[in-house]
Amino acid sequence: MKFLHTADWHIGKELGDYSLLEQQKTAFEQTLAIAKDKQVDAILLAGDLYDRSIPPVDAVNTLESMLQKMNIEAKFPIFAVSGNHDGPTRLGAGKKWRENNKFFLRTTLAEAFEPIEFGDTQIFMLPFIDPLEARVYYGISNESNELRTINAVMDRVVADMQANFAPDKQHILVSHYYVAGKQNEDYDLTSETNSKAGGLKSIDVNQFNAFDYVALGHLHLKQASPSETVQYSGSPIKFNTKEAQSEKGVFIVDVNADGVTSEWVPLEPEKDLILLEADFNTLIDPEFYQQYERQGANLFSIKMTDRPAVTDLRSQLNAIYGEIVEIQFKQSQAQSISRANKMTERAEQSNQDLIREFYENVTDARLTDHQAEIIDQTLTRLERQED
Structure with a gap:
């Protein structure tokens, strides 16, 4: 079976005061075109569909339009989970009619143990949950020390999933956590969060050894992937300056009896995020700024290396560069x-x-x-x- 793995759409996210909806729409159209071109069998969407648990109306309308276009019009089955930025109760509404169209969205731990049989694979979907939710689900008392850490939770959850493994199938997991392994031990987490990603410490990649492929969301760069078969697709567009130098894209994953192969397919941003670090006189020098496409062609994040006594600094820079999402001043x-x-x-x-x-x-x-x-x-x- 061939899958397109994507994650961390964060529909409704803003960069500074700048709305990213148009860039997100462009990235979606490219993702859908890739799915059609590669003739994938389904889409794996690994969490953080929205940027906040109660998204604004325009974000809701945008995401619903995307999912309908991908699932109902283009007929791609979707296997998705809620992430730590999503509101699981709201996101999980409409489950019955969605599943009638082969759009499977898991938002609770109880649903994680019910695999979907899809061709020669079983697909498990584990949404973002924390140890407290797991203790409630398993009926563990407040006084007990059981399942106090996310690694302890994952040990039990994965074991319960394995109990439902069909021996003649390949097994895929779609999930949304910070997973650490030898391949990403030097990865800089600050592109998404700190060392306790989403409030939880990292999960050991070896806890997922039973699965043929794990489609992860949460960390925004593919370089965060802890192994060749446990991978982050990253976000489809650049959400902050730490991601500005990195390529965005999706994974095309082929899972069969002979093993797993994956192909990285890049996405082209509608507007790139360009980082500039210079003093004010350099920034307003035509020899400097004319090397960049400006005035709506790109987004700019500017770090000033001086603090000039200029009252209309932002308006002067806006007149030259166009869309500036942030201006910072370099510290000593x-x-x-x-x-x-x-x-x-x-x-x-x-x-x-x-x-x-x-x-x-x-x-x-x-x-x-x-x-x-x-x-x-x-x-x-x-x-x-x-x-």
């Missing part, structure tokens, strides 16, 4: 080191750790286990923004 080396150290310290702490630290500093007392459990539950509801 001492400022950069201090800021980096603070960010590293905070990145190593979960939200629970930060709340615990604050509570202990204010009250001079330790959180009880019951209080910690309430914090976990509250943070989960807030992250999903659906209760």
Whole structure:
């Protein structure tokens, strides 16, 4: 079977105050054209369809139009999961009529153990969930230490999936997590998140050894792929400056009895994101700026190396470059080191750790286990923004 693997569409995302909807529409049209050209059997869509759990109306209309065009008009089956940016309850609405059109979208852990038989494959779909949701599903009491980490959760979840493996089929998993392996151990996670991606520590790639292919979402560059058969397709467009130098695209994955092969197919951005770092006089020098296509041809992120006494700085730069999504001022080396150290310290702490630290500093007392459990539950509801 041949699949197109894509993820992290983040429909509705903005870069600064700039809407990316038109670029997202262009990337979608290219993705659909690739699916047709490569004659794939289905689409694997690995989470973060939206950029927020309650998306704006124009984002909802855009995504619905895309999915209808891909699934109903072009007749491609879709196998998708919700990611940490999606609102699973809202996204999961309309399950019955979607599945009648072979659009399979999983948003709860309970659904993850029900594979879809598709040709010579079984496709499992595991949405983004955290340990608290897993403990609730498995009926584990608050006092128990079971399933407190995402790796412990994944051990149990994968074992329960394997119990439903058909021995004469290939097995595919579509999921949305930070998965670490030898191939991506030096990958810079900051393009999407910190070392506790989506609030969770990394999952060991070896936990997915039972699957023939794992289509991942969450990290936005294909270089984050932890192995040849456990891969991130990355996002279809560039969402921040850390992604500006990287190529975007999709994977075409062929899964058969002889093994798995994948082909990377790049996408061409409607407008590229160009990073400029210079002082003000250089930026307004025609010899400098005329080397770039401007005035609507590209998006620009500018880092100023000086702080000129210019009252209309942005308007002058806008007149030259057109669409500027952000202007930053370069910090001194001492400022950069201090800021980096603070960010590293905070990145190593979960939200629970930060709340615990604050509570202990204010009250001079330790959180009880019951209080910690309430914090976990509250943070989960807030992250999903659906209760």
